[in-house]
Amino acid sequence: MRAATTKEIAAATAASGPDAVGQACREAVEDLPDDPGHGVRTIVRHAHEHWDGEGYPEGLSGEQIPLGARIVLAVDAYHAMTSDRPYRQAMSHADACKELEDNAGTQFDPEVVEAFLAVLSNEARGQA
Numbered sequence: 001m002r003a004a005t006t007k008e009i010a011a012a013t014a015a016s017g018p019d020a021v022g023q024a025c026r027e028a029v030e031d032l033p034d035d036p037g038h039g040v041r042t043i044v045r046h047a048h049e050h051w052d053g054e055g056y057p058e059g060l061s062g063e064q065i066p067l068g069a070r071i072v073l074a075v076d077a078y079h080a081m082t083s084d085r086p087y088r089q090a091m092s093h094a095d096a097c098k099e100l101e102d103n104a105g106t107q108f109d110p111e112v113v114e115a116f117l118a119v120l121s122n123e124a125r126g127q128a
Helices: 006-016 018-029 040-046 067-081 093-103 110-124
Strands: none
Touching: 040 067, 067 093, 067 110, 093 110
16 A cells, blocks of 8 residues: 555545544554554554543543654644744744643643753753
């Protein structure tokens, strides 16, 4: 099976909503090896679960969420906040870090946020 293209994913979103996008993404990685609970497919599936259980698709919370998915959620959120979008300008690094800190324990795993911010801080000091 071939991977879905970006156009196909966008068309699926317009036609069927976010569930279709999730399905298209899962299909794009279905042939990759998956270590249950830790592999690429598992990470993709759970990358929108929130630490407090308010995310999707399964409403997992805390350490029920695979670590890779918790990392992807925080890193992707930082990238989204610090990137220009057609509908808004990028947030500053400081503001994005504050958002991560403010949402640690609800949306994000607090330990992942702490580790990620430490990495960003080390990179800023040229120590990464």
